Amino acid sequence: MLNFKKGYIVVFTISVLGLAFIQYQYLKIGLNLAKVQFNSKVGQAVQTIKQDLETNNELTFLVAQAITKNDAYFKLSVDSIQDASRYFLNDFLVDRLLQNGIKSDFSYRLYTNDSLLYLTSPNYIASQEEQLNFPIVLSGYLPKELNKRLILELQFEDLNKYFFSQLNGLTIPSLIFIIAIILVVFWVLRSFYWQRNVITTTNQFINNLTHELKTPVFSIGLATKLLEEKSDDSLKPFVSIIREQNDKLKVQIEKVLDLAGLEHGKSVIKFQLINFKSNLLALAQSFLKLSELEGVKFDFNFSDEDYFILCEPNHLENAVSNLLENAKKYSKNSPEILLNTFISHNFLHIEVKDNGVGIPEKELKNVFKKFHRVGSGDLHTVKGYGLGLSYVKEIVRLHNGKISLESKMNEGTTVTIKLPIKLKGYE
Template identity: 55%
Template structure:
């Protein structure tokens, strides 16, 4: 829970950092866009000034409008002025577009002494935070009016326009950040839901296995009491009861231990120990069992000692589990255990002559509840918990498990546990 909170905090800080960096980049982008806008305005102003310097149909019409001269037209001066306003606006829009400016504007053509003015059809209000760019005209119009003439271009607050020019960068960035946030939230919800399912499942399994402990204990106790006065010809049946009871008990313990390993790491205490005597005991016990089941078992324990940090009971269970798998998955089992020191590690290798495991299953056998099957039939009964338990135990010992297998030849399972070197 604490680790998850740290991850969430780091993610929130990272997202806030990304937003802050995006904001900074946005400010820089707006500044650069402002510089580019002013540069484009300068270029457009030069083009407008140059084109209005000569006498053309447009400048002639505008000149008649600002001098109130209707001599050449069969129209009222008001109509001439209205027409010139629209034609001049179209002309300015065209010159701005040629220089990369495509935003709303207004204009005012005015004399320095304010003796005349010609305003665009659309006029912005004075309180709209206008940006004005004056163009001092030369040539035909000032000479015609005999007055200094200025064309003022007005733009509303250009920041929205500048931001729209950056949409190719800002919108994808914001979109990707939103996608990251949505995926992270979905991931957290999935993890929370999965953890709830696992917790509920484990709680159910733990309760069930604890409930099974009582009848198993009772059966075991009853079988011992029956053995005292039982006929010799019936004792083999009693032995079967004891073996199956013990087997069931081991399965129950395995389920309980795996649940504890996954959710209560504090119960796993590593202690410095020479593991060789324990390994000898494991081999001797399995050797005795092998004689009863017609299993050919041999073992070689090299070196004088195996000094490691271990939780004895769990490591013993893990090794016994591998040995039990080698016995169960072989028709005429030939099993060999070899222990030695390899590159500062204790190597415990268990080989068998079983059916082997194909490559597809090798990547999945350590998953909880996964079992290798032959078609839809599991030849050996079980719950798919054994190797999951082995991997968890070895992981707690800071070691690793390696499996080599060939179908029809056999399997070699090797456990590596770090050794302690005495000074």
Template identity: 65%
Template sequence: MLNLKKGYIVVFIISVIGLAFIQYQYLRIGLNLAKLQFNTKTGQALQTIKTDLGTKNELTFLMAQAINKDDSHFNLSLDSIQDATRYFLNDFLVDRFLQQGIKTDFVYRLHSEDSTIFLSPGYKQLEEEELKFPMLLNGYLPETVHKRLVLDIQFEDLSKYFLSQLNGLTIPSLLFIVAIIIVVIWVIRSMYWQKNVITTTNDFINNLTHELKTPVFSIGLATKLLEEKAGEDQQKLIGMIRDQNEKLKTHIDKVLELSGMETNKKILKLSPGDFYPPLEKLANTFAAFAILEDIEFKYSLEDTRYWLNCEDSHLSNAVGNLLDNAKKYSSKHQVIQLKAYTQEKFLYIVVEDNGIGIAKNELKNIFKKFHRIPSGDLQNVRGYGLGLSYVKQVIKLHKGNVSVDSQLGEGTIVTIKLPLLKNGK
């Protein structure tokens, strides 16, 4: 079980890493598509800018005056003309980029091919060539200033811009991965906490039951000694003590066996064998007991061989528990039936009674450890909620399953299904 849990944890870690890697690849693809789309839009915007700056208009006329340092057409100083040129050119570029859906910060520089700089607000030289978009101007502006002009557009931080375009994928992906990790870690912690609780409980029960075995043995020994010396009047009382002591011993053994099964201790040694003789012996014993208790008991064992991979004692005890429950939970004339038959490579063992039945909402809980089925007005029913849990564990370890069909006031049918060995081997 421990190795299986470790395997689950390893699979979970690999799955999370794999999911993160796949999301990373998707984001890379998305980022490349965003870059391609950006370059396409930027190219279209630059083409529009080049065309507009190639014609004579108010902006290009103002730019020509600023480049030539000619203030004869304006009642402004040369510095004011250059400031106005920077302002209107910046607004012009922003507008053309927005027309293409580009909303990110940029700076520009207007210079000649001989590197004479005319306008460069906030421009700085960067090593990343992918952030620079140089554009050779033609038309009215270079013809007017008699120089070959280049307009450099430089985007300051495209990485943040691209990531902002992918936030619809990035943020949900990270949130989902974090949510999965948190939930699975919580489940694993709960699983280990539950395991520790079960281990602690079983250790306590084992220690308690082992401590109880000593006084039970002492009571049994004392009863045997008293029985040898007691008179007839005392024999009945001693017999009651002996019977109750045996019941207590049986309950202690049952608790120990059930605890061992839950911790995967190899207390069952399965071997191929014929289960027909042990089952027939159990049926005959219960039939003799039924006569004494005024119980109508019928049994039918079809075929003559039940070849199973089993341990006779525990499997017989499991069936015996079902018969004992059928006897206990009855408030009228008791009718109990035991049937066994083979069908399609399986052995079916059916215990049916006409007792008080089980409510539908209780059927899902009847095999839980320490769960007690309400017994209505039956005050003589006692137990610890271990019998059916023991039956479930035994049948499970025999690779079989057990099912219950019951109606309140009509009785209960319990069916055990066990796999038969092929050819009795």
């Protein structure tokens, strides 16, 4: 169980890390695409800005007066003209960038080849790290007025933040889904291991209880044997009842212990290659004698070939015997039971048919569950603990076999065990 638990944790951890890695790769691809798209939009905006600044218009005229420090046309100081130019040029650039779908914060500077700086944006900060620069070599009116090569450089700040904001529709839902998956899987595993602990504790309690019951059952059996030897004829029927009920209790205790041992791998089953036909024949003959005493019509039909299988005879006999007892318990007033065995497609088929009360269709999927009891029809009148079919299924599983059940209400039930046939002498 501990190894399975570690395996679940390892698989879950690898899956989450793998999912995170895939999301990271998708994020890188998304960022690259965002950068390509951003550069394309800036390229389009640059062309528009360059064209608009080529001609002599109100904006270029104001900028020209600011960079040449000419106040002849305005009743303002040179500093005021330059401040106005900064803001008007900034608003112009914001408008042209928005027209091309660019909402990122930016700054600009207007300078010449000799690094002479003329104008900067109101939010300009020199030597900004991790910024993306787009220089625009101006042509037309402004360079002619200055008689120099004039460059307008756009500087975009915090581009990674901008790109991530463009991918919020991908990154944020991905993170939310990953966190949700982790929480759900953690809750499921926690619930699963809690239930396993409850089941383990319950099984331990049942096993301890059944072991404690074996001592008084043995003592009752011994006392019953002594009473039977010394009692007169008038008391023997009562002693017989005590012995019969004590034997039933002993069988139920052994069934619980066997099933618990098989489920936890504590019982060592030694398989051997035998002709199981003789075992089935002895079991059928013994059940026939009991059936005659109880007024049950029982018949068996075996095919001619040998039934060589790899099995543990005692457990397998108990499984078949359990099916026969169930057929008798859940029968009508005139019970008819048939044990039919044959070989088909390299499998030994063991069929137990009865004309009993049947099982409701909705209960068929649960009949092999441990402690399950069918509670409809007349089945609740039969005493038991819901261990028989669970034990049979576990025995068949350990023999690499299959078990199936078909039933119709008020018509009867057929239980079929299929066990792989081995060639004689093959180990």
